[in-house]
Every structure is written in structure tokens, then in C-alpha cells.
Amino acid sequence: MDAALLPKAELHVHVEGTLEPELVVDLARRHGVVLPTTDPAALRAARRFTDLQSFLDQYYEAAELLRTEQDFHDLMAAYLVRAERAGVRRAEVFLDPQHHTERGVPLEAVFGGLSAAAAASPVSVDLVPCFLRHLGPDAALEALRTWLPHREHFVGVGLDSTEVGNPPAAYGPAYALAAAEGLHRTAHVGEEGTAADVAEALDTLGIERLDHGNHSLDDAEVVARLRDTGTPLTVCPLSNVALRVVDALEQHPLPAMLEAGLVVTVNSDDPAYFGGYVDDNYRALRDAVGLTDGQLTALALASFDASFAEPAAKDAWRAEVRAAASAPLAPQTAS
Numbered sequence: 232m233d234a235a236l237l238p239k240a241e242l243h244v245h246v247e248g249t250l251e252p253e254l255v256v257d258l259a260r261r262h263g264v265v266l267p268t269t270d271p272a273a274l275r276a277a278r279r280f281t282d283l284q285s286f287l288d289q290y291y292e293a294a295e296l297l298r299t300e301q302d303f304h305d306l307m308a309a310y311l312v313r314a315e316r317a318g319v320r321r322a323e324v325f326l327d328p329q330h331h332t333e334r335g336v337p338l339e340a341v342f343g344g345l346s347a348a349a350a351a352s353p354v355s356v357d358l359v360p361c362f363l364r365h366l367g368p369d370a371a372l373e374a375l376r377t378w379l380p381h382r383e384h385f386v387g388v389g390l391d392s393t394e395v396g397n398p399p400a401a402y403g404p405a406y407a408l409a410a411a412e413g414l415h416r417t418a419h420v421g422e423e424g425t426a427a428d429v430a431e432a433l434d435t436l437g438i439e440r441l442d443h444g445n446h447s448l449d450d451a452e453v454v455a456r457l458r459d460t461g462t463p464l465t466v467c468p469l470s471n472v473a474l475r476v477v478d479a480l481e482q483h484p485l486p487a488m489l490e491a492g493l494v495v496t497v498n499s500d501d502p503a504y505f506g507g508y509v510d511d512n513y514r515a516l517r518d519a520v521g522l523t524d525g526q527l528t529a530l531a532l533a534s535f536d537a538s539f540a541e542p543a544a545k546d547a548w549r550a551e552v553r554a555a556a557s558a559p560l561a562p563q564t565a566s
């Protein structure tokens with residue numbers, strides 16, 4: 232088998248970022264929205280970015296087509312079919328509820344649709360709603376209070392959207408409430424932000440994982456902290472190239488992260504926008520920086536180590552990785 236298809240967990244994927252142009256066209260038709268073009272290829276070609284904000288602008292605009300429980304169901308169902316083909320056994324899926332509720336979409340439709348599709352999939356799925364940085368810390372705390380009555384639908388919280396100008400410490404109260412409620416905690420930090428932002432997040436948010444975290448490498452003390460605490464990084468190689476966090480995949484810092492002793496996982500972030508799902512990320516990174524099958528196997532194992540799933544389930548998946556990796560591994564073309 233292709234080592235890029237090994238059993239794995241995907242720990243950094245935004246469900247709104249799995250909105251493929253074909254579904255954009257369907258949703259627009261469903262809701263009577265006129266698009267500049269109904270050609271999925273043209274919509275796909277327009278998904279070009281210069282930085283995080285230029286991506287977020289397109290991502291939030293397209294996500295406005297998600298209106299009903301059926302829409303959220305169909306979005307998640309399509310992602311899970313593709314993820315299963317990528318070898319994903321476990322998906323911890325981000326969503327941006329504030330972007331939907333501020334448009335008048337009820338939380339019941341968002342959580343209900345996503346959870347129904349998850350329950351019908353063989354992939355183990357849990358949801359992780361994110362606080363939107365551009366709406367600020369008071370809105371984050373208020374949002375969490377409105378999510379808590381739907382607690383059975385999610386296992387943790389995250390922090391995403393515009394990083395520059397929105398440092399993490401202000402979100403401390405929202406994270407403290409999440410911790411008090413027994414929720415897992417992760418945050419996007421150090422994608423466009425600095426190593427100092429990563430240190431601040433570690434100091435103030437009580438995070439168990441770090442999403443992206445690329446700029447941690449700029450400060451040896453921050454790297455040592457991440458290494459000594461075993462805080463996993465959810466790294467997204469194709470996203471980093473698309474948003475110009477790295478100049479080229481060949482210069483991706485993942486080998487340096489491994490060399491520094493960090494726990495690293497590979498993920499797709501927003502696969503409908505950045506040119507590939509999680510298996511494509513494993514494959515592209517392997518080809519660009521020369522990862523061995525043994526290193527890909529270690530990355531697959533690390534994805535389960537870093538997961539919020541139950542220990543017994545993690546053990547079973549790790550055994551499955553070891554069994555698959557001990558069978559002959561051969562390169563394959565992209566699926």
C-alpha cells in the first residue's frame with residue numbers, strides 16, 4: 232500500500248474548508264443564490280491566496296451558503312467519504328459556529344447536521360468548535376455559553392481566524408470556562424503570528440495541542456517548552472504553501488520540527504481550498520522533503536497519540552498502523 236494511505240487521525244480540518252466548488256454550485260441552486268459562475272473548475276481556479284486574510288475572506292463568503300441542517304449534513308458527509316479513502320479512522324473536525332449563528336442559522340441546524348452525518352460514517356468523528364478571533368474575546372465567552380447546552384455534540388474548543396492583531400491571552404477566560412466544563416483545548420497560533428504568541432498561548436490558554444505553530448521554530452526556548460511538555464503540533468503543509476507561510480514545500484519546516492524532538496502531525500486544514508486532503512499532504516510532503524515510509528508511519532502513529540479519542544480506541548488504531556506498515560509498502564499514484 233501507499234504509506235500516504237496508512238490509517239491515521241486528522242486533527243486539523245475545518246468543515247467549512249471542505250466545501251468543494253461542486254457543493255457550492257449545489258447549495259447556490261438550493262437557495263436561489265446567483266453565483267458569478269456555476270462552473271466548478273472556474274470557482275476552483277479562483278481559489279488563490281496571498282496570505283491568511285485573503286483566504287479567510289473567500290472562505291467566509293462561501294460558508295454563507297450553508298444555511299440548513301441538510302446543508303451541514305451534506306458538507307460533513309462528503310468530507311467523510313473522502314477522508315475514509317485517505318485512511319482516516321478518526322477526525323477531530325473544527326467548525327466556526329459564530330459565523331453561522333451571526334447570520335441567523337440556529338445552532339441546532341449546525342450541530343445537528345454535522346453530527347447526523349458523523350454518526351452515519353465509519354470514521355470516528357468528534358467536533359471542535361472554534362472561537363473566531365475577529366469577533367473578539369467577549370463574543371468568544373458568550374459563544375461558549377450558547378454552545379454548552381449542545382455539549383453532547385463537541386469535545387473541545389479551538390481558536391481560529393485572523394491571527395495578526397488578535398493575540399491569544401485575551402481568550403483566557405473563554406478557555407478557562409472550557410477547561411472547567413471538561414472540554415479539550417487547542418488553538419491556532421504561530422501560523423502568521425510569532426513565537427512570542429505561542430509562548431503567550433501556552434501561558435494563558437491551557438492548550439493541549441497547538442494548531443500550525445510554525446513560527447515556534449523562531450525561538451529555541453519555545454521549541455524546548457513544546458518538546459518538554461510533549462505538546463503536539465497539527466501541521467498543514469499544503470495550507471502553509473497556499474497561504475505563503477512557507478515559500479515552497481521543499482522548504483517546509485516539518486523535518487526541522489522532527490529533528491527538534493517535537494510531536495508533529497500532518498493535516499489538511501481546508502482541503503477544498505489548498506489543493507489536497509490529508510493523504511495528499513502526506514504524499515506531497517514525502518515527495519518534497521524526502522520522508523521515508525518509516526517516517527510516514529511515525530507520523531500516522533503520532534496522529535493517534537495526539538488525538539482526543541479514548542485510550543482503548545487509540546491503541547486499536549495504532550495496532551492497525553503497525554500491521555499495515557509491516558505489510559509491503561509501495562508507492563501509488565494519487566487517488
Ligand code: HPA
Nearest residue numbers: 245391392393419500501
Ligand atoms: O489556517 C487557518 N488559520 C486561521 N483560521 C482558519 N480558518 C480556517 N482555516 C484557518
Ligand SMILES: [Zn+2]
Nearest residue numbers: 243245419500
Ligand atoms: Zn486551521
